[in-house]
Each structure stands twice: as C-alpha cells, then as structure tokens.
Amino acid sequence: MALTVGLVLVAAGLVGCGGGAETNAHAEVITATPVPAVAQLVPAEVRTRGTLTAVMSVGNAPLHYPAPDGSGDMLGVDPDLAKALGEVMGLRVNVVGVTFDQIIPGLQSGRYDISVSQMSITPERLKVLDFVEYMRSGTGLGTRAGNPGQITVATMCGRAIAVSNGSVQQAKYLPALSAECEQRGQPAIQIRNFPDQQKGVLALVSGRIDAVFVDLPVLQYAAKNVPDIAVADTYEAGSPVGIGLNRGSTLTTAIQAGLTELRRNGVYARILAKWAVEANGLDTFTPRTKP
Known part of the structure; x- marks a missing residue:
C-alpha cells in the first residue's frame, strides 16, 4: 500500500501540482497577435482552411502532457508555443496528443500539419521529415x-x-x-x-x-x-530539437518566420519562462531539410 500511495504522489508531481509557474497548469495564458507578413507566407490551402493541426506526444511534463482534469487538453511548453505560432500565422491551432511512435506516420499521411514534440533531428528522420529548430534539449x-x-x-x-x-x-x-x-x-x-x-x-x-x-x-x-x-x-546536452513537417512541406518558411516573430515580440521568451525552461531557448530558428 505504501508503494502505491508513493507512486500516486509521484504521478501527481509529474503533472504539475507543485505551485510555481513551471508547475502551474493555470498560469498566465500567453497569446500572440496575427502578423500579416507571416500570414502571407502560409500556403493558400492552409490559409483557406484556417486551421493548423499540431501533434505532440503525451506524458512529458513540462514540455507536453495531458491536463489532469481529464479534459483531453494538452498543457506545457509545446502546446503554448504551437498555439502562439498559429496566432502569428493567422490560424487556429488544434493540438493533438498521441504516443510518440504515431507522430511520423501521422505527418506523412497528412493527418497532422506539424509536430511540436521536442523531436531530435537525426539523419534517419531527415530522410522522411523536414524540421525547423526551435529549442535546445539533450x-x-x-x-x-x-x-x-x-x-x-x-x-x-x-x-x-x-x-x-x-x-x-x-x-x-x-x-x-x-x-x-x-x-x-x-x-x-x-x-x-x-x-x-x-x-x-x-x-x-x-x-x-x-x-x-x-x-x-x-x-x-x-x-x-x-x-x-x-x-x-x-x-548530447544542448542539442537542438525541431518542429517536424512532412518532407517537402510548403509550411516550412512560414514556421521559421512565425518563430522569429515570437522571439521578436517576446512571446517565445515568456512561454519558456512560464514553464521554467528559459535555458533551452534559441536565438535563431534554422530549417533542416537535408540528411
């Protein structure tokens, strides 16, 4: 019984009940405003649709994890960045949480537009995906x-x-x-x-x-x-991770421009500070499209 209770407490700690900004799922909602110059870079079919589907894995607080209230909402650095990125692009973002091994097949099939899931940029993944660097990890x-x-x-x-x-x-x-x-x-x-x-x-x-x-x-x-x-x-501490897109995606330029705008207007820094991962921020967001 003691072990069971202990594991329950550990699980609670891992989904954020400790108090500070880095553990507070109800901390400030940080938003961004549309930027016409960035929106113009969004492919016409996506602008017409008006939505962007961002996929990420579950169970990785404080980066991305399901809300403990059972609502199905995703919380953390990556959901916040995905939504702000969509806002500067003039798009509404649908955030989807799946197991990590479903992400690449979902991008390739067109089910998801982008992956914002702390994905390491490896030669093997670059054979099937394009990336835009957006944080450091390790x-x-x-x-x-x-x-x-x-x-x-x-x-x-x-x-x-x-x-x-x-x-x-x-x-x-x-x-x-x-x-x-x-x-x-x-x-x-x-x-x-x-x-x-x-x-x-x-x-x-x-x-x-x-x-x-x-x-x-x-x-x-x-x-x-x-x-x-x-x-x-x-x-491998300090290695960049990337927003993933299906290989040859026409969204890559808009994603890079959107991240650059979020850094310029301070939203990027505020989101990382909210989840206490400021040390993982980048100054530039480099596209990676070749193995």
Whole structure:
C-alpha cells in the first residue's frame, strides 16, 4: 500500500501540482497577435482552411502532457508555443496528443500539419521529415536520489534502462551505447521500453528499473518535483530539437518566420519562462531539410 500511495504522489508531481509557474497548469495564458507578413507566407490551402493541426506526444511534463482534469487538453511548453505560432500565422491551432511512435506516420499521411514534440533531428528522420529548430534539449540519465547504483552514461552496461517508444534514446542512443558495451566485453544494456517518458520515471521510483534515459528537460522537471529522483548524468546536452513537417512541406518558411516573430515580440521568451525552461531557448530558428 505504501508503494502505491508513493507512486500516486509521484504521478501527481509529474503533472504539475507543485505551485510555481513551471508547475502551474493555470498560469498566465500567453497569446500572440496575427502578423500579416507571416500570414502571407502560409500556403493558400492552409490559409483557406484556417486551421493548423499540431501533434505532440503525451506524458512529458513540462514540455507536453495531458491536463489532469481529464479534459483531453494538452498543457506545457509545446502546446503554448504551437498555439502562439498559429496566432502569428493567422490560424487556429488544434493540438493533438498521441504516443510518440504515431507522430511520423501521422505527418506523412497528412493527418497532422506539424509536430511540436521536442523531436531530435537525426539523419534517419531527415530522410522522411523536414524540421525547423526551435529549442535546445539533450538527454538525461535519471536515477533514484543519491544514485545508489553509481550509474553514469559510461557505466550503464548490464543495467536495466528505461526509454520511451519512438524516442531518439530508444532508436539511436541506447543501442549505440549498448553495442559499445559489448565491444568492450561487457554485458549489453537492458533496454526497457515504455509508452512515454513519465511511465519510465514511475518505473524507476517503483524499483522495476535501474535508471531512465529521457529528454533532459523532462528529467530536470521530475527531479525538481519528486524527491526520490536525481539527474545522474547527461548526454548530447544542448542539442537542438525541431518542429517536424512532412518532407517537402510548403509550411516550412512560414514556421521559421512565425518563430522569429515570437522571439521578436517576446512571446517565445515568456512561454519558456512560464514553464521554467528559459535555458533551452534559441536565438535563431534554422530549417533542416537535408540528411
């Protein structure tokens, strides 16, 4: 019973009940106004439709996570940025939350217009998507407080490490690090897959795994709000993440211009400050369209 109660408290902490702006889902709603010069860059068919569908994964506070009231609304940095981006483009934004592995197929099929989901820009993804850089991120290695197993990125061999389905940690980082373990004659990393990053964190607290390998802002948020979680190490810290679009999308130029306007008018900085991720901001928003 004590473990069950503890996990409930951890889950509550991860969806934002701690008080400050970074944990307050009801903090100021930050809006932007249409900018005609940006709106003119929006493809005619999208302007006529008047809406933009932005997709993101669920379970990654404070970046993007479902509202705890069960309304289905998405809260966090990415929903706020997506809505403000649509506003400067003169569009209404529909925010959709899915599991991470549904995002790329949804973009390719035209179900979603853009992904605002802290997606790492990898050569493999650039074969099927275009990107516009919009924040810095990186990967964090999370352990129980005090790191009782003394685990670092260099000593994960043989350990049970959690990742989320479809993430760059699952697809690229951990397999490569595990292969290095085996090349050194050490046991492979035991990669444990979870539907989202917060479920991996809950598995860590329950003792089912040794550590988590997840987006650094998510882990920093968890460590700030849950006493039994610590950031033990980092990997690829400071790497840019991108807004994803289907390859060859005609929206790319408008997305870059919209982000530039949000930085100019201060909305970008205010949104990042609201969720306490100011250190992850960019000064310029570079399109990435080639592997």
